[in-house]
Amino acid sequence: MSGATQSTAVSTGRITRTLIYLVLLLFALFYLLPFFVMVVNSLKPLDEITGGNMMSLPQTWTIQPWLQAWSSAQIGVEPTGLRPYFLNSLLMVVPAVAISTGLGAINGYVLTKWRFRGDNIIFGLLLFSCFIPFQIVLIPMATILGKLGIAGSIPGLVLVHVVYGVGFTTLYYRNYYAAFPTELVRAAMIDGAGFFRIFWRILLPVSGPITVVSVIWQFTNVWNDFLFGASFGGQSQPMTVALNNLVSSSTGVKEYNVHFAGAILAALPTLLVYIVAGRYFVRGLMAGSVKG
Amino acid sequence: MGFLDISNVTKSYGKTEVLHRVDIGVEEGEFLVLVGPSGCGKSTLLNMIAGLEDITGGDISIRGRVMNGVHPSKRNIAMVFQSYALYPNMTVGQNMTFGLEMHGVPKPERDKALTEVAALLQLDKLLDRKPGQLSGGQRQRVAMGRALVREPDVFLFDEPLSNLDAKLRVDMRTEIKKLHAKLKTTIVYVTHDQIEALTLSTRIAVMNDGYVQQLGTPKEVYDTPANIFVATFMGSPAMNIIPAQVAMQDGAPHAVLTNAAGETVQLRFSQENMVDWVGRDILLGLRPEALTDPEGADRKSQNIAALSNPVAVAEPAGSDTFVTMTLGGRDVIARLRADTSVTPGTSFDFAVNMEKAVAFDPETERRIPA
Structure with a gap:
């Protein structure tokens, strides 16, 4: 039975x-x-x-x-291939990801462990930036970049992506650090560690999972961005814009095989990041909500 | 002037005052326990001594130096937290010497201090482990070790045993007491557990609603509680509070109350000054062990009164038998010797140690001084 x-x-x-x-x-x-x-x-x-x-x-x-x-493919008017643009993208994505992630981590640390009057309002305003559509800021952004003298350059693109990324990275780190016991920060204070020492020695060493999340998120977004690249790239256009110029050129024969190869080249870095760090991604996303 | 002086200290959050004019002087080598229910302000007071919370009014000074506004790391204190607050990414050794490192102590001295404390707390073999690989009791010892290596003026303990299981808690309690006896350090210890307070302390501050209800030695607090709150908070089972009247009988003041059978019982006071209360209502405070079987009564007591009363429930607890009954209209617990035979529903002859009885003013709830 x-x-x-x-x-x-x-x-x-x-x-x-x-x-x-x-x-x-x-x-x-x-x-x-x-x-x-x-x-x-x-x-x-x-x-x-x-x-x-x-x-x-x-x-x-x-x-x-x-x-x-x-x-050697024709990109716009120059037969340079995608190589220089790939380099542009790298030069843009590395500092943009590093700076926005770093700022997000410090913001999260301050917003959870060094609470001050109105901190939640500041956090709310930062979150706003996650929901503002890109198109709205194009013109003000162009004005600011022009005034700063970094329009059409890689530093200009880095600035744009940092500004747009900081909302998300702050959200990640804030939620991650909210689950981090405040008693540890207090213990370190009594032990004599200062603001940055506590961050560096106590919080950062346990921030691996959320850093992976932040880096993947920022890397994918910045690398795949087309609108800002096309609008503010100037002489230093990123890979995505170059790919578009390659694929949608209206003269000559459409070399589909070259287009496919170019598209894969453009997607390769994000693919690589996912394969290498993907399993930490899910782990890190969960870490903020469920303690463990 | 004491070693650690808390004078006139208040704490407010906005307009709400949560600590009212606290005055405690702690001598060097004293073990002061702040005890009270949650929300009484004991942890806030501890955090103010540590410098983790601002002082709204009054002064806190250590070794005569006023500490208001001084950074926690510059007060020469060490704190043991309820969650232990061990740095998860560092080994036990690194955890214990982190404070010394931050204070710029050179490596050889750090290692020397670490070796000494590790030997004292039997942590020698665990120094290379991470906190995650330790048991609760070991983590507790590391947290204490981290405080000890600093050789601070004052140790602050914030409910350090409440995360341990019952048996380990008792063991660690003894260990802390031994450590204090050996090192003669000054300790301020916060707990909500009255047993911890009574066993560990040299003095207790019982707190409630932001007020220090009573400050005294464990014996003072237990035998002569300042008010009904202290009387019922300290001791387990709690002190019985029985409504009674005071009447003169044979030239001595007696407490008059009714037992469960509706008969009037008279118990002679040892305190002569209860004469002043003749004809008035009081609340009679009797500890369960002062209400026992005749064979178990304190032989040294000069004033044992007999009391016959029907028993409602008998609970044998191994070392004692607890009896619940009604006296003066209230539930009352008596503590009998383990092998006393009592039958619920029948009357039993109790011996009341009136030397240990205290009386409270029903209006102010304060103890009527003897």
Whole structure:
């Protein structure tokens, strides 16, 4: 009797499990298909794409489109490839992420452990910045960048992204540090540690998970941003703008294989960040809400 | 002038005053316990001594130096927190020497202090562990060690044992007492546990509603509580408070009350001055151990009164048997020897140690001084 129910339970368990895996597999395929098409076609000569099936594997494998996209494709008027723009993006994203994450961490620390009158209002105002649509600030931002003399430069883009990112990073760190016991800060105060010493020695060493979240979030947003790059990039346009110039150029033959290679190149850094730090991402997102 | 002087200290949040004119002088080597229910202001007072909260009015001075506005790290104090507040990213050794490092003590001296304290608290083998790998009792010892290496003027303990399980709490209590006896340090200790207060302290400040209700030695607080709050807060089970009248009988003042059977009982006071209260209502305070079986009564007492009363409930607790009954219309608990045989529902002859009885003014709830 009990043996029968048990085996029924086991077999139903197996059926559900198989079903779940089937559905998961289906979704994985669904999401991987576009990527498959991009990779496959970036490794074909152009005539194979124009003359044949998009889905099929290349008959002659070639990395020519990749080299072309990287170093010699026509971007706007210059045949420079995406390389200089990739560099622009890197020069923009690294300081922008570092500064906004650092500021967010200090803001979170102050807002939770050095409470002052009106701190919640300040936090609320900072949160506002998360909800302001980008388009609204374009013109005032252009004016400010012009007055500061950093319009059309990488420092200008860094400033824009830091300003926009600080709301989010502050939110992350504030919620993370809210769960951090204040008694520890008090103990460190009695031990004689000052404002920055407490931050550096007590809080930062346990901020790994939320830092990963903040870095991934900021990196993806800054790297993938198109609007600010196109509006304020000037001579130092980021990768996204260059990719657009490459893909939507209206003259000459559309080199789809080069476009695919370029698109993958543009997406590669964010992909890499996710693969390397992704598992900390979920862990860090949960850490603020559930203590542990 | 004491070693640690709390004079006229008040604390307000906005317009609400939460501590009212607290005056406590602590001598060097004293173990002062601040005890009271939650919200009584004891932790606030401790935080003010530590410098973690501002002082609204009055002065706090240590070794004659006024500490108002002085940064916590410059008061030469050390604090043990309820949650231990160990730095999770540092090893036990680093945790204990962090304060010395912040105060610029050179490494060899730090290591020397660490070795000494680690040996004292039997932490030698744990120095390289992280707090997360320690048990509750070990964390507690590390927290104390961290306070000890600093060699501060005053140790502040904020409910240090309340996160431990019952057995460990008793062990650590003894350990703290031993440590105090050995090191003769000055300690201010906050707890809501009256047993901790009675066992550890050299003096107790019982607090309620932001007032110090009574400041005295454990014996004073236990035997001659200043008011009904102190009487019922200190001691477990709590002191019985029984409504009674005072009447003269054979030339001595007696407490007159009714037992559960509706009979009048007269108990002679030891305090002569109760004569002044003849004809008036009082509240009679009797500790459960002053209400016992005749064989268990205090042999040294000069004034044992007999009292016959029906028993409602008997609870054998191993070392004692607790009896609940009605006296003067209130539930009253008596503490009998463990092997006394009592049958609920029947009458039992109790012995009342009237030497230990106290009387309270029902209007002010203060004890009527003997």
